Amino acid sequence: MIDKLLQDFDISRFQHDLIQWYQENKRDLPWRKSQDPYKVWISEIMLQQTKVDTVIPYFYHFTEKYPTPQKLAQAEEQEVLKAWEGLGYYSRARNLHTAVKEVVAKYDGQVPSDEKHLGKLKGIGPYTKGAILSIAFDQPVPAVDGNVMRVFSRVLHIEEDIAQAKTKKLFEKVVGEVISKEDPSSFNQGLMELGALVCTPKKPQCSLCPVNEHCQAFALGAEEKLPIKSKAKKQKRVSYVALLIQDEQGRIVIEKRADNGLLANLWQFPMVPIKEVGFTHLESYVYREHGIPIQLQQKQGNLRHVFSHLIWEIDIYQASIISGEKFQKNKQLKLVSKQDLEQYPFPVPHQKMMKYI
DNA sequence: AATCCGGGGGC
DNA sequence: GCCCCAGGATT
Numbered sequence: 426m427i428d429k430l431l432q433d434f435d436i437s438r439f440q441h442d443l444i445q446w447y448q449e450n451k452r453d454l455p456w457r458k459s460q461d462p463y464k465v466w467i468s469e470i471m472l473q474q475t476k477v478d479t480v481i482p483y484f485y486h487f488t489e490k491y492p493t494p495q496k497l498a499q500a501e502e503q504e505v506l507k508a509w510e511g512l513g514y515y516s517r518a519r520n521l522h523t524a525v526k527e528v529v530a531k532y533d534g535q536v537p538s539d540e541k542h543l544g545k546l547k548g549i550g551p552y553t554k555g556a557i558l559s560i561a562f563d564q565p566v567p568a569v570d571g572n573v574m575r576v577f578s579r580v581l582h583i584e585e586d587i588a589q590a591k592t593k594k595l596f597e598k599v600v601g602e603v604i605s606k607e608d609p610s611s612f613n614q615g616l617m618e619l620g621a622l623v624c625t626p627k628k629p630q631c632s633l634c635p636v637n638e639h640c641q642a643f644a645l646g647a648e649e650k651l652p653i654k655s656k657a658k659k660q661k662r663v664s665y666v667a668l669l670i671q672d673e674q675g676r677i678v679i680e681k682r683a684d685n686g687l688l689a690n691l692w693q694f695p696m697v698p699i700k701e702v703g704f705t706h707l708e709s710y711v712y713r714e715h716g717i718p719i720q721l722q723q724k725q726g727n728l729r730h731v732f733s734h735l736i737w738e739i740d741i742y743q744a745s746i747i748s749g750e751k752f753q754k755n756k757q758l759k760l761v762s763k764q765d766l767e768q769y770p771f772p773v774p775h776q777k778m779m780k781y782i
Numbered sequence: 783a784a785t786c787c788g789g790g791g792g793c
Numbered sequence: 794g795c796c797c798c799a800g801g802a803t804t
Contacts, residue, residue: 472799479790480799513788516802550801570799590783617799626797627793656795658785687787732788773789 427598430581439580439639440605440612446635447615450622452477455484462536462561463494463525469556470521470548474514477621483512494536497522498529506690506770515688515770520548538562551597556613565609567600569593572620573613578652579624579642588655662736665696666707667775669782670719670744672760677782678717678746679769681757687735692759692769694778696739711744715758718747725781730774741778 451457454477456468467487471480487508491497497505502522509518524546528536536557537543544554555568567573574587574596581599585592605612623630631643642648670678679692695715702710711719722743730737761769763782771779 469799474788474798474800476790476798511789513790514800516787517800520801548801552800556799568799571797572799614799621799654796689787730789732786734786 426595427602430583430599431602434581434603435639436603439603439636442635442639443615443619444605444608444611447611447618451614451618452622455481460561462538462557464488465557465561466536466549466553467521469553469560470517471512473517473553475512479512483509494525494529494534498526502690503770507768510770511773511776515691517548519689523547524549536561538564540566551593559604559609559613563608563610565604565606567597567604568613568617569596569600570617572617572624573600575626575652576616576620576624579629579648580636580640582641582645582647582651584651584653586655587652588657657733660731660734660736662738664699665737665739666699666704667693667739667741667778668695668697668711668719668744669725669741669778670695670717670746671782672746673748674762676760676762677766678715679759679761679766680715681759687732688772690770691772693771693775699740717758719744720747728774728777737774739774739778741781743781
């Protein structure tokens with residue numbers, strides 16, 4: 426199967442053309458200033474499903490705050506989440522923290538340089554493993570991401586659905602055959618750089634492509650038809666009322682989310698799933714669920730937040746704690762001053778609500 | 783194999 | 794709106 430795909434494909438010229446282009450055109454990115462495995466690791470986790478421009482400021486801040494595995498291992502998870510606030514996919518931060526603690530405890534702070542140990546760390550899957558081994562340790566291991574699948578689907582005119590899991594394995598075999606043994610780092614990064622700058626999803630710049638001579642899709646004029654990717658299903662909509670609850674001193678009620686699932690361990694203003702509860706039972710629901718006796722006040726606004734698989738539609742209300750009644754303290758609840766809000770990690774939609782306080 | 787898990791930006 | 798993005802964990 427692989428042999429058939431690669432017949433008439435000049436591997437060594439492809440390697441040379443790609444690597445030379447990469448050396449001459451690579452962007453000056455902060456994680457390319459060193460080969461420090463720890464920093465390569467952080468950059469690769471941050472770059473999962475996230476654009477370079479978004480990652481850059483987070484990478485600077487994070488590596489300045491946690492310059493070594495030891496520093497990160499010592500930090501509290503809440504503080505790590507705060508440094509990740511706004512970047513999304515927060516399990517990346519929690520898994521990275523867990524894995525770094527393991528590296529400090531078991532490997533004396535040295536990032537493992539072999540597939541077996543590296544691949545067992547939390548949050549390090551096939552892609553990240555290959556990226557770290559090739560970039561930090563110069564080992565010829567494939568690092569197949571969306572860019573690489575797009576580039577090779579065009580170069581070799583592969584029409585498999587890249588949304589399917591088994592298709593990624595096909596591309597890993599292909600890259601395993603084609604990867605440069607002399608400079609796997611430049612090879613892997615070159616593929617991703619090419620996908621980001623030239624072999625783009627829409628309107629690829631084939632005339633500027635260093636490997637267009639090797640590209641079957643270009644030869645066929647089929648570059649815009651590839652890669653083939655089945656569509657994701659639509660997100661579900663969920664309606665909430667979010668409550669900005671204040672006591673007489675103006676302190677605000679915040680709530681810690683569950684330690685698993687969506688936005689795990691982040692903080693938020695209490696939210697009521699209003700379709701199930703019913704607006705008329707909102708106050709009694711809050712008392713029953715949170716032990717807070719509230720009086721609903723004015724509506725402040727609304728917002729809509731789109732996740733990969735979910736859409737939140739939120740109406741935002743002010744509320745006051747009914748004086749004279751006892752506020753039952755729950756572990757997951759805190760009453761904090763407006764200034765202290767910034768100590769806690771909040772998901773973006775709840776950051777946006779703060780302007781109404 | 784399918785689903786869950788964020789958020790931003792391009793068009 | 795739809796699409797994409799240097800994916801991994803869970804079921």
